[in-house]
Amino acid sequence: MQDVFNFNAGPSALPKSVLEKAQAELTNFNGTGMSVMELSHRSKDFEAVHEEAIALLKELLAIPDSYKVLFLQGGASLQFAMVPLQFLKPGKIGNYLLTGSWSEKALKEGKLLGETAVGASTKETQYRSIPALDAITYNENDAYVHLTSNNTIFGTQWKEFPTVTHAPLIADMSSDILSRKIEIEKFGMIYAGAQKNLGPAGVTIVIIREDLLEEEVDHVPTLLRYRTHSETNSLYHTPPTFSIYMLNQVLQWVKDQGGIDAIERKNEEKAKLIYDAIDESDGFYRGHAEKESRSLMNITFNLPSEEENKRFLAKAKELGFVGLNGHRSVGGCRASTYNAVPLEACVALSDYMKNYRR
Structure with missing residues (x-):
């Protein structure tokens, strides 16, 4: 496995x-x-x-x-x-x-x-x-x-x-x-x-x-x-x-890990990787939350269409990404970057988002 x-x-x-x-x-x-x-x-x-x-x-x-x-x-x-x-x-x-x-x-x-x-x-x-x-x-x-x-x-x-x-x-x-x-x-x-x-x-x-x-x-x-x-x-x-x-x-x-200070810095770093992939996509990825209210724990976004969302999620699943579907009540995509999610996973997702867009 x-x-x-x-x-x-x-x-x-x-x-x-x-x-x-x-x-x-x-x-x-x-x-x-x-x-x-x-x-x-x-x-x-x-x-x-x-x-x-x-x-x-x-x-x-x-x-x-x-x-x-x-x-x-x-x-x-x-x-x-x-x-x-x-x-x-x-x-x-x-x-x-x-x-x-x-x-x-x-x-x-x-x-x-x-x-x-x-x-x-x-x-x-x-x-x-x-x-x-x-x-x-x-x-x-x-x-x-x-x-x-x-x-x-x-x-x-x-x-x-x-x-x-x-x-x-x-x-x-x-x-x-x-x-x-x-x-x-x-x-x-x-x-x-x-x-x-x-x-x-x-x-x-x-x-x-x-x-x-x-x-x-x-x-x-x-x-x-x-x-x-x-x-x-x-x-x-x-x-x-x-x-x-x-x-x-x-x-x-x-x-x-160094306590709350170290965890907070790491969480900011992880979230930035994914938010940057959204912000630098010229609108291909559209974040749900306004920038000043963005969560460091749950990053929600959509692609240009629901069909594109589905293709993105299907390919992500093939590559080993789990849990990227948005909540059933709102759809779209969601990456939850809680404390135990390693930096490497966020790097991989950011890279995938950039590659998929290209």
């Missing part, structure tokens, strides 16, 4: 060295004679994995001591409901900033549970850009302000986040967490499904400011309370042990 260039949008590429280490330890983790998948989640061996993952995440993202790190299940999609369940009380408004399909889905769940408002939206321009900070509308009784930091389907990304002082700023960072430096203190809460930059599907990261855990939540089912998981160190019930083990390995890999 030949190696492929994996540009899947999620689940996505994992570092090859991480996969090889997991393979080597699969049947005998840490001399236990068992796979990490067979260990008790309350054993000392797994506890060490669990605690190291929390510590590495805090170190890499410079998470202050006033925040808790939780490992939950249900993906980021469950957070669409957990957030309003916790915070959207009667008389309060859930304020949503719409930049794509995932923020729309978050709003849909919020509407089921309380009053909502749309503080900004770029839907009328096909989500080609991120709203201007001075165009956001706030309400004095906002329960929270919710945004999606990176938009996998449309290929846009917040470059600067709003400063919100009257309510918690809550962000779904599923597709760009750990890809760049962020100022954690700007946010009341950050959540992210793991399957883009953190590891395999199965575990969801929540970074939540401790004062938000003091919210009155007696009306919320026990398992859906952040406080439940905070008070039990995310061990209220059996966690996704293998996903947490893989998360820990990926975090160690990021540290070995």
Whole structure:
């Protein structure tokens, strides 16, 4: 089986060295004679994995001591409901900033549970850009302000986040967490499904400011309370042990690469290769996102016609490129250049795009 260039949008590429280490330890983790998948989640061996993952995440993202790190299940999609369940009380408004399909889905769940408002939206321009900070509308009784930091389907990304002082700023960072430096203190809460930059599907990261855990939540089912998981160190019930083990390995890999600063520089270099192939094509490739809103993680583009898109994708598949099809809702092409996608893959794609155009 030949190696492929994996540009899947999620689940996505994992570092090859991480996969090889997991393979080597699969049947005998840490001399236990068992796979990490067979260990008790309350054993000392797994506890060490669990605690190291929390510590590495805090170190890499410079998470202050006033925040808790939780490992939950249900993906980021469950957070669409957990957030309003916790915070959207009667008389309060859930304020949503719409930049794509995932923020729309978050709003849909919020509407089921309380009053909502749309503080900004770029839907009328096909989500080609991120709203201007001075165009956001706030309400004095906002329960929270919710945004999606990176938009996998449309290929846009917040470059600067709003400063919100009257309510918690809550962000779904599923597709760009750990890809760049962020100022954690700007946010009341950050959540992210793991399957883009953190590891395999199965575990969801929540970074939540401790004062938000003091919210009155007696009306919320026990398992859906952040406080439940905070008070039990995310061990209220059996966690996704293998996903947490893989998360820990990926975090160690990021540290070995030089941390967030080095990862961010590499991501900028990778994305530039592909955006340059688009920008230098005299319109043969047309990027979906406006330049100032372009994502470093998901690069979306079209060729002159749908037939040309299909020919481009078919030839790419023959050459070993995987996952370049655009999302089924918008079509076209998409290259997802998450942390573990190697520079060589982006060089190869850039070269292919130039050769195909010629």
